[in-house]
Amino acid sequence: MTDLERFCAQLNVDRDAAAAALAAERAEATSALSMPWFARLVVGVGAWITALSAIGVGSVFLFRVIGTETTGSLVVLGAGFLALGLWMLRRDGIGTFADQLGTAVAAAGVGMIAGGFAESSNALWLAALATAFATAVVILLTPKRTLQFLAALLAAVLFAMALVVDKVPYYLDIAALAGPAGVLLVLRPPRRDLQPTAIVLLLLLPVLGIYGAMDFSVYIDSPPPGGWFAKVLHIGLFGWLAMLHWTHGGEAERSGLKVFVPVAAVVCLLLPAGGSAALVIMMLAFVVGSRPLALLGTLLQIHYLWRLYYDLDVTLLAKSGVLTAAGIVLLVAWWLLQRRSTGARS
Amino acid sequence: MSESNVETIDSTARPIVLEDVAALRRAGVIDSAEFLDAARACRDADYWADWSLKALLALGAGHLLAGIVFFFAYNWADLPLLGKFAVLEAGIVLTAVAALVVRLERPGGQALLIGATVLTGTLLAVIGQVYQTGADAWQLFALWALLTLPWALASRSAAHWLVWLVVAFVAATTYGFQVLIVTEVLTYVEFSCLSAIAVALVLVVREALVARGTDWLAPGWTRLLPAFVAPMIVFAKAVGYVFGVDENLVAGITLIVFVALLIGIYQRFLPDFAAVAIGTAFGSLFLMAIGGRIIRETMGFEFDQPLQVMLSLTVLTFWCAGVTTVTVKLLIGLRRRMRRGMHDD
Numbered sequence: 001m002t003d004l005e006r007f008c009a010q011l012n013v014d015r016d017a018a019a020a021a022l023a024a025e026r027a028e029a030t031s032a033l034s035m036p037w038f039a040r041l042v043v044g045v046g047a048w049i050t051a052l053s054a055i056g057v058g059s060v061f062l063f064r065v066i067g068t069e070t071t072g073s074l075v076v077l078g079a080g081f082l083a084l085g086l087w088m089l090r091r092d093g094i095g096t097f098a099d100q101l102g103t104a105v106a107a108a109g110v111g112m113i114a115g116g117f118a119e120s121s122n123a124l125w126l127a128a129l130a131t132a133f134a135t136a137v138v139i140l141l142t143p144k145r146t147l148q149f150l151a152a153l154l155a156a157v158l159f160a161m162a163l164v165v166d167k168v169p170y171y172l173d174i175a176a177l178a179g180p181a182g183v184l185l186v187l188r189p190p191r192r193d194l195q196p197t198a199i200v201l202l203l204l205l206p207v208l209g210i211y212g213a214m215d216f217s218v219y220i221d222s223p224p225p226g227g228w229f230a231k232v233l234h235i236g237l238f239g240w241l242a243m244l245h246w247t248h249g250g251e252a253e254r255s256g257l258k259v260f261v262p263v264a265a266v267v268c269l270l271l272p273a274g275g276s277a278a279l280v281i282m283m284l285a286f287v288v289g290s291r292p293l294a295l296l297g298t299l300l301q302i303h304y305l306w307r308l309y310y311d312l313d314v315t316l317l318a319k320s321g322v323l324t325a326a327g328i329v330l331l332v333a334w335w336l337l338q339r340r341s342t343g344a345r346s
Numbered sequence: 347m348s349e350s351n352v353e354t355i356d357s358t359a360r361p362i363v364l365e366d367v368a369a370l371r372r373a374g375v376i377d378s379a380e381f382l383d384a385a386r387a388c389r390d391a392d393y394w395a396d397w398s399l400k401a402l403l404a405l406g407a408g409h410l411l412a413g414i415v416f417f418f419a420y421n422w423a424d425l426p427l428l429g430k431f432a433v434l435e436a437g438i439v440l441t442a443v444a445a446l447v448v449r450l451e452r453p454g455g456q457a458l459l460i461g462a463t464v465l466t467g468t469l470l471a472v473i474g475q476v477y478q479t480g481a482d483a484w485q486l487f488a489l490w491a492l493l494t495l496p497w498a499l500a501s502r503s504a505a506h507w508l509v510w511l512v513v514a515f516v517a518a519t520t521y522g523f524q525v526l527i528v529t530e531v532l533t534y535v536e537f538s539c540l541s542a543i544a545v546a547l548v549l550v551v552r553e554a555l556v557a558r559g560t561d562w563l564a565p566g567w568t569r570l571l572p573a574f575v576a577p578m579i580v581f582a583k584a585v586g587y588v589f590g591v592d593e594n595l596v597a598g599i600t601l602i603v604f605v606a607l608l609i610g611i612y613q614r615f616l617p618d619f620a621a622v623a624i625g626t627a628f629g630s631l632f633l634m635a636i637g638g639r640i641i642r643e644t645m646g647f648e649f650d651q652p653l654q655v656m657l658s659l660t661v662l663t664f665w666c667a668g669v670t671t672v673t674v675k676l677l678i679g680l681r682r683r684m685r686r687g688m689h690d691d
């Protein structure tokens with residue numbers, strides 16, 4: 001932990017510029033009108049219900065009053081809602097309700113655009129592309145993180161659906177390519193806030209892995225999901241993050257890495273591909289010191305541990321052996337690191 | 347001195363956190379290549395060293411325990427009856443004894459005792475499965491709650507009480523569905539209201555115990571969880587009454603009483619803005635539903651008359667916007683008043 005004086009001195013940053021930037025940010029966060037997250041959630045629920053009702057008005061007008069029957073109209077209506085929502089968000093001195101309503105209306109607009117393009121499963125790629133474009137518009141025109149996250153998430157979901165519906169083989173390996181982009185956006189962020197998009201990119205493989213682990217063979221003829229390339233890629237990412245920690249860390253942290261990295265690489269190989277992505281998210285959280293990412297990675301890791309039970313390719317006995325061995329190795333690593341840590345402190 | 351000035355001065359004195367580094371990046375004070383160095387400068391090395399050890403321990407223990415569970419799951423069908431009981435009973439004894447050894451004041455001891463409680467339920471389920479006792483599901487949960495009550499009493503752990511209360515609640519709910527509603531002693535709506543009142547009583551007991559100095563019950567979630575669950579149980583029934591699905595008014599009245607009590611008590615006597623926000627949320631959603639019903643009765647939502655539907659939906663949109671705007675104003679006002687009250691104290 002450091003204060004502003006030491007921070008600026010350490011990084012050779014203009015202290016006055018930093019103080020001014022932080023004062024503006026913190027004044028907004030602590031103003032009398034700003035509310036804690038749960039109160040914003042209350043207002044948000046009301047705003048989303050209002051937005052749904054407004055969407056109902058638009059839809060009835062378009063499909064019942066005018067009587068249009070083409071899905072292109074839905075795209076036009078969606079573009080209108082997106083424009084209206086962005087206009088609301090870009091106004092000065094916007095209140096909490098208008099802020100939430102603008103987000104809801106714009107998000108509904110993006111959803112309508114996606115729905116209009118995805119009129120049939122053949123157009124999923126087009127819908128994903130259109131949603132990605134709408135996300136870019138959102139990023140360019142407003143700093144709203146919730147809206148950016150929702151739009152990027154929808155684009156990612158459509159992309160994943162297109163991969164599966166078009167029976168693209170090794171879809172997990174293709175989705176894994178989003179991971180490095182997400183890691184890069186967290187470690188070297190551009191000036192425009194792209195953190196919500198980074199989170200979506202980091203989540204693409206683990207979430208798609210949850211789908212890949214389910215047995216939908218009754219409903220859909222799924223392609224081979226792949227996953228080995230994804231595992232190797234994530235071991236590489238994990239190693240790179242460990243190297244960053246090595247170069248930025250002290251001697252005590254370096255010695256810990258010598259034990260932990262090989263163990264983690266083995267665990268990455270044993271777990272499903274999504275589990276290795278979760279481990280990368282945990283390592284990323286550790287390197288930059290992000291508690292939300294740490295929580296996200298931990299929850300995903302717990303899920304993948306549990307999900308292994310439903311993996312139909314191996315017997316329960318084999319899974320039991322793998323998990324027990326991994327558990328023992330991890331506990332030995334923990335014991336070694338704890339001893340070293342206690343020794344260093346004493 | 348104005349509030350914004352106070353914030354400006356405070357902002358330079360507070361420690362820098364990762365969110366601040368992101369704000370500095372957005373403001374262009376640091377560039378992309380400097381971000382990692384900046385993030386590392388404000389990273390709490392001791393916290394993350396501790397976190398990594400705990401994560402490693404949790405991952406290791408999680409893998410090992412899952413491996414053991416999978417092993418028994420694989421061999422479960424082939425295990426003799428005595429073997430099945432022996433495994434579970436040994437698990438109960440081991441976790442309970444280990445909890446005493448580790449000591450109940452420590453998180454590890456409390457977690458082990460929760461494990462013993464969960465295993466007791468599993469043992470009862472296996473007994474029911476093996477001997478086909480013909481008992482109703484509520485009897486299993488009631489017995490489970492009864493047998494594990496001493497551990498809950500001994501635990502002095504809010505998490506343990508949560509587990510025990512969930513078991514007891516499931517027992518009461520299944521009893522309600524399998525006995526009280528079937529025999530027409532109570533209607534579904536009446537039973538839901540009683541369940542909600544029971545949860546509210548848990549909150550009352552919690553407040554009384556905390557007021558008498560029971561520190562382990564003091565964390566905020568032990569208040570907010572029942573404060574949310576109690577109105578949640580009756581909310582759907584209350585909205586059902588508004589839209590004519592149910593004919594029993596009692597759920598609506600119960601919800602209104604809960605909302606009034608939550609806002610009144612946690613605004614005036616035990617200031618807690620989160621609990622006030624919960625009450626306000628349920629109140630505003632209920633008001634929206636009432637508006638929807640009035641619009642349906644007076645203007646209609648007949649889809650073969652598109653213009654009328656459009657008009658009704660427009661009025662509904664304005665109604666919802668109005669209710670939410672009033673909610674915002676109310677929350678801001680209540681928060682200001684609570685802050686002022688705290689400063690006065």
